[in-house]
Every structure is written in C-alpha cells, then in structure tokens.
Amino acid sequence: MTRAARINPSILAADFVNLERDLHRIANADLVHVDVMDNHFVPNLTFGPQMVERIQAVSDIPLDVHLMIEDPDRWAPGYAELGAYSVTFHAEAAADPVALARRLREIGARAGIALKPGTAVEPYLELLAEFDQVLVMTVEPGFGGQSFIPDVMPKLDALHAARARTGLDVWLQVDGGVDRSTITIAAEHGADTFVAGSAVFRAPDIAIEIDALRELATAHIH
Numbered sequence: 001m002t003r004a005a006r007i008n009p010s011i012l013a014a015d016f017v018n019l020e021r022d023l024h025r026i027a028n029a030d031l032v033h034v035d036v037m038d039n040h041f042v043p044n045l046t047f048g049p050q051m052v053e054r055i056q057a058v059s060d061i062p063l064d065v066h067l068m069i070e071d072p073d074r075w076a077p078g079y080a081e082l083g084a085y086s087v088t089f090h091a092e093a094a095a096d097p098v099a100l101a102r103r104l105r106e107i108g109a110r111a112g113i114a115l116k117p118g119t120a121v122e123p124y125l126e127l128l129a130e131f132d133q134v135l136v137m138t139v140e141p142g143f144g145g146q147s148f149i150p151d152v153m154p155k156l157d158a159l160h161a162a163r164a165r166t167g168l169d170v171w172l173q174v175d176g177g178v179d180r181s182t183i184t185i186a187a188e189h190g191a192d193t194f195v196a197g198s199a200v201f202r203a204p205d206i207a208i209e210i211d212a213l214r215e216l217a218t219a220h221i222h
C-alpha cells in the first residue's frame with residue numbers, strides 16, 4: 001500500500017511568544033504536533049489545555065497532541081473535547097490504554113499510543129485495532145534537539161508487519177531527531193507520519209523544509 005508521508009512540525013521548537021506567527025509559517029504542514037509536558041512524566045514543562053485551546057482556535061491545521069503526562073486516563077479526554085484531531089498518550093503512563101483509546105474515539109479524536117525507546121512493542125501488536133496511531137519515540141521524550149535513536153527501528157518493522165497482516169489503517173509515527181537524513185531511515189522501516197521540531201523551525205526556509213521532508217519520506221515509504 002502506498003502512503004503519502006505526513007509531516008507534523010513540533011511547535012516545541014517554535015517561538016512560544018510568537019506562536020501564531022510560527023503557526024502561519026508551517027501552513028503547508030499536515031498536522032501541528034503539540035507536545036504537552038507536565039514535569040512529572042518527563043523533566044520538562046510546556047503547556048496545558050488553555051494553550052491547546054488557543055492554538056486550536058488560531059490554527060487552520062488539525063492538531064496532533066502528544067501528551068507526555070502522568071495519569072492520561074484522567075486528562076487526555078479533555079484534549080479530545082477541545083477538538084484536537086489526534087490525541088496520543090504514553091503507554092507507560094496509562095492505567096488502561098484500551099479503555100482510554102475507546103474514550104478518545106468516542107469523543108471524536110483519533111487515538112494514539114506512544115512508546116518510549118525502552119518500551120517493548122509486542123503487547124500492543126495485538127491491540128492495533130484499538131488505535132489510530134502508534135508513536136514510536138526515536139528519542140527519550142522531554143526535549144527537542146536530541147539525536148535519532150536507530151535502535152528502535154525493529155519496533156517499526158514489527159508494527160509495519162502487523163499492519164500489513166491485519167490490513168488496519170493505523171498511522172505509524174516517529175518523533176525525535178527527525179531530519180532530512182533520518183526521515184528516510186524511518187520511512188524505510190514503515191513510518192508514514194513524521195514529527196520534526198528543530199529540523200523544521202531551524203531551517204532557513206520553513207515551508208521549503210516541510211515540502212522537502214515530505215518528498216524524501218514519500219520516496220522511501222512502502
């Protein structure tokens with residue numbers, strides 16, 4: 001099955017006091033990746049529902065919310081209720097990932113589950129039907145600007161094989177250290193949805209970078 005790559009710039013690398021300006025700069029993106037961090041699940045703090053609500057109000061592009069928070073069972077549905085297109089929570093933090101994913105879908109959001117680099121994918125392969133997206137972290141969550149960890153590629157291979165076997169239309173996302181060189185590696189291992197923070201926002205021309213990343217990934221996707 002041929003898929004067009006999705007490029008989701010991470011506004012973690014944007015200028016927080018000029019966020020509306022930066023949202024306009026990524027107008028050719030597929031989704032806007034919004035990293036919510038609570039200083040507990042990860043040692044960093046970003047923003048919460050009030051900010052996400054404002055971003056949602058000014059963004060023409062649908063939001064891809066990545067929750068790096070404790071107790072997503074309690075907090076994730078609120079982000080779906082704000083109208084986020086996609087809400088991804090961490091497997092390591094959720095008490096009942098299947099019940100939470102069902103709740104998110106019921107509210108009308110796509111349900112995503114994220115795996116830290118050290119988290120095994122096997123338990124989730126048989127649960128693929130419960131999720132619209134699996135996020136394979138290619139760095140330890142918490143900060144932008146880190147290096148892509150190629151060691152997690154076997155997890156993408158396993159997900160890619162399970163997707164082919166089941167015929168499910170689940171998106172396979174990578175997040176962390178994605179740039180023009182690493183995006184092709186992830187695409188070859190089955191990823192179709194790519195989060196990029198530094199690579200996009202530090203580029204001399206943001207719109208050109210988004211299109212270049214999409215083109216590169218699409219050429220390597222399978």
Ligand code: DX5
Pocket residue numbers: 010011012013033035066139140141142143144145146175176177178195196197198199
């Ligand atoms: C890291 C975040 C990422 C981050 C990626 O915890 O989940 O979305 O913004 O940043 P880069 O692309 O700079 O690695």
Ligand code: ZN
Pocket residue numbers: 010033034035066175195
């Ligand atoms: Zn993220």
